[in-house]
Structure formats: structure tokens, C-alpha cells
């Protein structure tokens with residue numbers, strides 16, 4: 083944040099005139115030019131001028147997206163910047179279950195304290211992670227039996243209906259499924275998150291996806307050197323070590339979103355791959371430790387949180 087300029091633009095500017103190109107070019111031509119140039123350099127040429135002013139003063143290169151769904155958000159005014167959410171739906175959805183969790187990620191968890199502490203608590207209480215996992219699975223079954231009379235939520239009718247809806251919307255086919263890979267066996271194998279912890283997983287995934295896009299944008303040349311087209315029915319960004327395993331094995335966001343864990347994948351292959359991993363955790367950690375390309379970070383806070391990435395990787399073996 084450029085403090086002096088921030089004060090300049092909030093002083094005597096109730097009408098917002100200072101943030102218009104016509105006023106600024108008349109009254110502070112040099113600054114006006116600086117802002118336009120800076121935006122051109124940073125790929126923000128298409129923004130309306132008042133938003134350019136905001137981006138320039140707050141050193142913000144990325145256009146913010148909804149914290150809940152990653153869709154575009156509205157720009158409010160200079161002093162507030164962008165809205166955090168695209169809609170009140172997203173805001174409520176985020177607030178009730180996930181707001182605090184996300185805040186803690188943003189505020190203090192880039193250094194992975196959260197995960198380290200959580201692991202410590204689990205070890206103290208259960209002795210090892212296997213024990214913890216089996217405890218979780220047992221308690222999920224128990225709750226489910228009491229609530230619905232079946233061991234897994236997936237066996238209930240409302241789940242089956244809901245799933246059909248989701249599949250129809252997502253794949254255009256309400257039966258899209260790999261029949262020999264039912265959810266139940268996947269839970270048993272530890273490759274599927276069970277419902278008891280799915281709140282945590284969806285939060286984890288959301289943060290990972292968001293960060294992945296940022297890392298991708300900053301390092302497109304490394305991750306997508308052939309400049310393949312990214313879209314729903316073309317290429318996707320894929321995590322070699324999957325997000326789901328990342329969550330199950332408490333892998334920090336910085337590790338799972340490291341450029342060496344990202345590749346472009348044709349969407350059909352991505353559907354086939356589902357949540358499986360191309361590499362093992364140890365391979366991923368080794369790749370990070372021996373990584374020799376320069377990773378770009380346009381945000382200071384990101385640069386900071388990845389600065390000790392090798393140490394973090396070493397500590398995870």
C-alpha cells in the first residue's frame with residue numbers, strides 16, 4: 083500500500099473526482115501517467131480508470147475473486163476496494179461454516195502452524211494417524227446409523243438424489259460414475275473423505291484451488307509452457323499429488339500448490355484420474371527440495387510463505 087497516495091485519494095474526494103482520469107490528468111498529470119503505465123505493465127489496461135487508481139495505490143496486481151466461489155466480485159469504491167463475496171449467498175455460506183477457518187489460514191497459517199499444531203494434538207490424543215483415521219471412520223458410521231439407520235450417508239435416498247442432481251449439473255449425466263469404485267470402498271481405502279470431515283476438506287480444497295490459480299498465473303511459463311487452452315472442456319490444471327490426498331495427509335497449502343506439483347491435463351484424463359495421485363508424497367517432497375527453477379510471486383505475502391518451502395518439505399518426511 084502506498085500510504086501517501088492513499089491519503090491523497092481519500093482527502094477532499096467525497097465525490098470521487100480525484101479518481102477520474104479527467105480530473106487527475108488536469109491536476110496531477112505525472113501521477114495519472116504513472117498509474118496508466120503501471121497498469122499497462124501489470125496487465126490491467128482494460129480496467130476503468132478509478133479501478134486502476136485503486137490497484138496502483140494498493141499494489142494489487144490480481145483482480146480479486148469471491149472468497150467463496152472464485153467468481154468476479156464488484157468494485158465498491160476507492161476506500162473499500164473490492165467486495166469479498168460475489169453475492170450474499172456466498173457471504174453467508176462462507177461466514178457460517180468457514181469464515182473463521184479461512185481467516186485463520188490467511189492470517190497466521192502460511193507458516194503451517196495450524197497443521198503442525200493439529201498434528202500434535204492428534205498424536206497426543208490417538209498415538210498415531212492410523213488410529214485417528216479409524217476412530218473417525220467408526221464415529222462416522224455410528225452417527226450415521228443413529229441418524230439414518232445406515233452406515234454411510236451414501237446409502238440414504240436423499241444422498242442418492244442429491245448426487246444425481248450434482249452429476250447431472252457437472253457432467254450432464256446423472257449416472258456418471260465408475261461403478262467399481264464406489265464411494266464406500268474409497269472411504270475404506272482412505273482415498274475418499276468421509277462426511278464427518280468434509281467441511282474441512284472443502285475448505286482445504288477451496289484454499290488450494292484459489293492459491294493454485296495465483297501460482298499458475300504468476301508462473302504460467304513453467305506450468306503451461308505450450309500455452310494450452312484452459313477451459314472446462316479443454317485443459318485443466320492438475321495436481322500430481324492430489325488435493326484429496328493432500329488434505330488426508332495434512333500437506334500444507336504451499337506444498338500442494340508448488341509449481342512442481344502442477345501440470346496441464348486434458349479434461350477427459352482429469353475426469354478419469356479423479357482423486358488419484360501421479361506421484362507419491364515422498365516424490366513430491368523430493369521434487370520440491372531439488373527444484374531449481376525460479377518461482378515468481380507477485381504478492382509479497384506469498385513470497386514470504388514460500389520462502390522456507392524446502393525446510394517445510396524436509397520436515398514432512
Ligand SMILES: [Zn+2]
Nearest residue numbers: 148151168172
Ligand atoms: Zn461467490
